[in-house]
Amino acid sequence: MRIQLYDRGSPEGKKLFRAIEKICQSYQIEEEPEHVQDMYHVYQLGIQGETILLIDDEPILIDQFPDNKELEQILVDYIT
Numbered sequence: 001m002r003i004q005l006y007d008r009g010s011p012e013g014k015k016l017f018r019a020i021e022k023i024c025q026s027y028q029i030e031e032e033p034e035h036v037q038d039m040y041h042v043y044q045l046g047i048q049g050e051t052i053l054l055i056d057d058e059p060i061l062i063d064q065f066p067d068n069k070e071l072e073q074i075l076v077d078y079i080t
Helices: 011-026 040-044 068-079
Strands: 003-007 034-036 051-055 058-062
Touching: 003 011, 011 034, 011 051, 011 068, 058 068
Parallel strands: 003 034
Antiparallel strands: 003 051, 051 058
């Protein structure tokens, strides 16, 4: 499972990425999540936004910042 957070370094994006990292560690996801500041790839996919979470190149969150519990549920849904 490939998890990528595209964000130019906003405080909300950094906080979201830290939460993603913690969840991935707790579920022992082997592939490390990526925090990407170059938005070129998502723009190529036709996705517009400031903070975009992709899982396996599928947009999951666009400019949304769920709390940790909601985020964990979103990631768990993709793990199983």
